[in-house]
Amino acid sequence: MDASQLQTTDVRLNWGVVKLEIFQKLWRQRQITGEGIRVGVLDASDIPSHPGLHIFPKSQKVFSDKVVPHHHGTYCSGVVAADGTEVFGVAPDAGLAYGKVAVTAKSVAEGIEWLIAVRPVVQVISISLEIFEENEPVADFQALKAAVDHAEEKGRIVVAAVGNDFSRRREMVTRFPAGFSNVLAIGALKEDLTLHPESGMNSCIDLVAPGNNLRTTEQGGGTFGSFSRTSAAAAFASGAVALVLSALKNRDMEMTPAQVATLLRGTATFNFPNATRCQSNLYGCGIINPVAAIEKIETLKND
Template sequence: MTRRRIGIAATLGALGLVASGLVAPAGTPAAHAEARACTEGQTRFVPDAPPALARLGATQSWPLATGKGVVVAIVDSGVSANNIHFPRGSVLPGKSFVGGAATTDENGHGTALAGIIAARDIGEKSGVIGVAKDSQILPVKITGGEGGDEEQQRSANLAKGIAYAVSAGADVINLSLSTTSNRPDVRAAIASAVRAGIVVVASGGNREQAAETKDGLRFPAGYSGVIGVAASGPNDVVSENSIRGPQVDLAAPGDNVITTFRSWGDCVFSEAQQSSSYATAYVSGAAALLRQAFPKATSADITYRLEATASRGSRTVRDNVSGWGVVQPYEAMTAVLDNSVAGPVAPGAAPRVTSPPKVSTIDLTPARDPRAPDRAAVQWLLLGVAATVLGLAMARMLRKPTES
């Protein structure tokens, strides 16, 4: 196989994947730079832990849940199940709608998402490990292969892929894709998944990969019951590359993503631009943790926990940039929530009635000074004394004899 380096303009971009690693991020030892490169046919490992794990408090969450027993469907380009991070049983056979096996991945997008969610720890040589590290991946391959138009494949197979994930018993469905098209077949498939109690997580959209770059509603994130995700960078700031709109419910890290690279170990992706594809996978991993922690919870309950506990500046307000804020799985598992908690309304609770603020007027009329007459009398007295002194002085000067 001819080795070639994956660049920003590679075919991975069609699904929102931006592969990098040619330049190591600041603070990374120079010796690690080569290991971070994405080179086909060359197995390399990145010893650095994915920065998002620390931001999301994943290690703090693992004593409570690791995703064990939870199935996460990745409706995408397939998953390279022969990557060392996926031992036998961690990736299910799944189904391909484009020929070949779902456990193969020609462009790497689905494998990168699978690593974010469920990569297993392989020891000190690699820092890559999934948010829900014991969950199982169900690959649903709707695009990829050696031929065919990927956009057309996604449009033709998305609804069928979602329907298969529902029938196969998925607990979480990850959809790292977006479109402005409101397709009836996809809408119906999403509704079926939501009715089945599945947590559905979808990308809010990436500007640089979108045919329509303006902000606005994107699907399937815009459908009812779906968690729409934006990509955040350093300091939890959502990138300009992330599409803004009413479909955004949460944000998650989307840059400097260290994850699985097809069959060849690890790679660093999305160094130049935050990608909501990866952010979506982080939220899916968080949802898998909650699904294990609360096995009897509805999908609406899990969504509410993720949204109510997200990190944000204002506890009471969502916006079209980051939704309810950056996902925090540990807080979502440990918080005691009811309808009195600021933020989204709990499932089944009555909408909050916000009373109009009481308006009161302030009298700015100056108050009467009770000592004003006394102060006026003193002022006149002082003026009188001053005038008297001045008059006596002038009279004395006039009486003074002229010197000869």
Template sequence: MNRIHLIPYRIEEIITVAPQIPEGVRMIKAPEVWGKAEGGQGNVIAILDTGCQSNHPDLEDRIVAGRNFTPDYSNDEANFEDNNGHGTHVAGTAAASLRDGGVAGVAPEAQLLILKVLDAKGSGDYAGIIEAIHYAIDWTGPRGEKTTVISMSLGGPDDVPELHEAIKRAVTAGIPVVCAAGNEGDSSPDTDELGYPGAYREVIQVGAVDFNRKIASFSNTNDEIDLVAPGVNIHSTYLDGQYASLSGTSMATPHVSGALALIKNIAEKEFARNLTEAELYAQLVRRTVPLGYPKTAEGNGLVELDALEKIEQFFGLDNRGGV
């Protein structure tokens, strides 16, 4: 069986200073709903990646726990430090703290469960990833916290039944699973470009757009694309307390993972109850706008977190009528 890997990505630039609210976070209109969503507070986003720099100034207050599922650091399960850079970048986009001198993530008050499933070279085995998914489902934090979103910017060619079953278990438990579409796109929306776990129907598969709202040339197209998010020249946290601009559907994915933490707070407050995974997905889709591309490229469209509120204000509607 093939190993599973990081979705290939580009490092555009490594910098010491980045914009406090990156353009990608602004593009999906996260700041517009931070107040209503309490910044995602109370949610835990499980990041399955290369680990995370645990003492990065923008992330140290966000990390609630972590575990290593790779042979790195002599198989030390307690050491989930990032020795690649990708995981730190993804974690920052999802939930970096809003603070002076740093960059904010989409849900800057959410917490992060860091599950290192890929080694320094960005490679991992399916068994470790499957184990990490089950771990995220069963995990309980020091104050009773539970995982509310699973984010995976990784992929491989194999449809592994045990991986599929783990994902279906997460969804049944009410946990949305957000996955990158992949970066093997050939700009032809008529050709299916599939990687797993992104191609599973149960996951929320994310393609990438640039800041001009154009589908990124590298973004995979297939029948299972659910939506798109910013994935080109994305500023976020990086190793050694620095910042970097990276491109790939890997970068689009945590925008959606963070968005779900915000949506969960907004919607569950409005409906005065916990929502199922299917209901959370419906609320996410209601906060997308079409871009005019085929469904195989953009799915339901670009995430814009204030889209539903704008419609309701325009028509004088109340969102409580149904999920």
């Protein structure tokens, strides 16, 4: 993608891409757009169909035939990597894989294992689903944890929504897979970079990301202009991770998932009064900042 002719006022750009200077400092200055990286999206809705999403037949699989009355997965996929046909994702040159799963530990575990094995390789696994441990058979929950651990062992970075608090009571509720320590758990921000009122509280939260009124792809074509809450934020963060991995790839550098997570936590922007960096149950280590992460990468020697 050539971003040189785009302006910050282009209606296809999400506000978060401009506000976090992803467009200005990564796409335009460095030509870092996610090329060479693939993101696997797991969701409960149908396989996305949109001219701006590139999901090849061998990179899509249905694990659940349950019909859901929305296109949540199409929205997530567009925020991650829509190519500019009606809307731009965070990493518009990244590839996509997609698994339709049920909202159960067993089904999500199967989806993760499939994404680990699928070729071409998927480096980022994006999950905007909430699973409650108490609702799952013990063996199924253990299988989910094992799948997440397997993903880490194979060098895949798992990003998940911390979950929504529709009551707005700020009650501590741990949802999974975001609740696992080796998953990047993401909360949501509004346009003024304050916390979305329905972003959940979780002791495992790592980062927050733009997650309100995001413009994204609509099933079959067209755009959806108000994708919000932690699902949107996790998709945004997944695209940001793809940009960081693309920068590493461009420099022939490698990092483990744990090292990438440490980098992102360490370079996050934290400007929340009355909260402590990396100890907050609402903000984690702060706002994901792929620009700062890549600037840090540029100071590192390739050993």
